[in-house]
Amino acid sequence: MATIRFDVLTLFPDMFTGFIQNSMIQKAHEKGLIETRIINFRDYAFNKHRTVDDIPYGGGDGMVLKPEPFFEAIDDLIDPNEEKPPVLLMSPQGERLTQQKVNQLATHSRLILLCGHYAGFDERIHQYVATEEISIGDYVLTGGELPAMIIMDSVSRQIPGVLGNTLSAQNDSFADGLLEYPQYTRPAEYRGYQVPEVLLSGHHLRIEKWRRQESLRRTWERRPELLDKVTLTEEDRIFLRQLEDQQGE
Numbered sequence: 094m095a096t097i098r099f100d101v102l103t104l105f106p107d108m109f110t111g112f113i114q115n116s117m118i119q120k121a122h123e124k125g126l127i128e129t130r131i132i133n134f135r136d137y138a139f140n141k142h143r144t145v146d147d148i149p150y151g152g153g154d155g156m157v158l159k160p161e162p163f164f165e166a167i168d169d170l171i172d173p174n175e176e177k178p179p180v181l182l183m184s185p186q187g188e189r190l191t192q193q194k195v196n197q198l199a200t201h202s203r204l205i206l207l208c209g210h211y212a213g214f215d216e217r218i219h220q221y222v223a224t225e226e227i228s229i230g231d232y233v234l235t236g237g238e239l240p241a242m243i244i245m246d247s248v249s250r251q252i253p254g255v256l257g258n259t260l261s262a263q264n265d266s267f268a269d270g271l272l273e274y275p276q277y278t279r280p281a282e283y284r285g286y287q288v289p290e291v292l293l294s295g296h297h298l299r300i301e302k303w304r305r306q307e308s309l310r311r312t313w314e315r316r317p318e319l320l321d322k323v324t325l326t327e328e329d330r331i332f333l334r335q336l337e338d339q340q341g342e
């Protein structure tokens with residue numbers, strides 16, 4: 094029994110082949126931790142020419158995705174006697190995807206993802222098929238497939254056992270609300286560029302302190318607004334005040 098199943102409705106199933114065959118997702122499949130079903134919603138367009146889009150009522154540019162294929166597909170995918178799983182519509186108008194949202198999505202056993210194209214979806218799909226809308230950012234893409242893969246990738250990382258070292262998901266950027274500390278690996282010196290001494294010291298408490306301070310520094314420098322949402326210790330506050338004082342000098 095997979096821990097989570099992704100059902101994806103798309104016009105371009107082949108876009109997902111390479112993604113699903115990448116290292117992490119494929120291994121998670123093999124371990125039975127995740128399951129994916131990539132469905133072409135054109136298979137649910139039962140009109141004569143199997144059309145899935147049409148011109149917008151009221152005129153205007155672009156084509157709009159018709160409601161029928163999505164309603165038919167969802168009827169086929171969801172047992173009316175079962176609790177309806179989240180049906181996520183990928184759209185720039187949606188809730189911005191954050192790590193917190195990813196973590197919440199990862200608690201479900203099944204997610205259905207709707208990938209649009211063209212000018213978007215008939216409003217009735219938003220209203221009566223989707224349970225929520227997700228945006229991966231304030232820019233417009235040609236389709237919802239990449240946003241769907243971003244959701245599948247980021248949610249899969251949160252499934253226990255998917256990442257080789259479960260700790261790394263906890264230490265990720267945003268895991269504690271801060272940006273991740275700088276990472277180094279061998280060699281200790283390369284072209285005169287040294288790895289910070291503390292990381293070579295084997296002194297775990299000092300390393301932990303250095304990493305926390307570097308997370309705070311990086312967040313303060315690059316995404317200060319995140320600091321308002323983070324639980325800070327008194328030691329954190331003292332360090333941040335030192336950064337402020339140094340900046341003022």
Ligand SMILES: Nc1nonc1C(=O)N[C@@H]1CC[C@H](O)C1
Pocket residue numbers: 183184185208209210211212213214227228229230231232233234235236237240
């Ligand atoms: N940004 C985004 N976050 O999620 N989805 C998008 C996005 O641009 N979608 C496109 C809009 C028209 C077409 O339907 C696909």
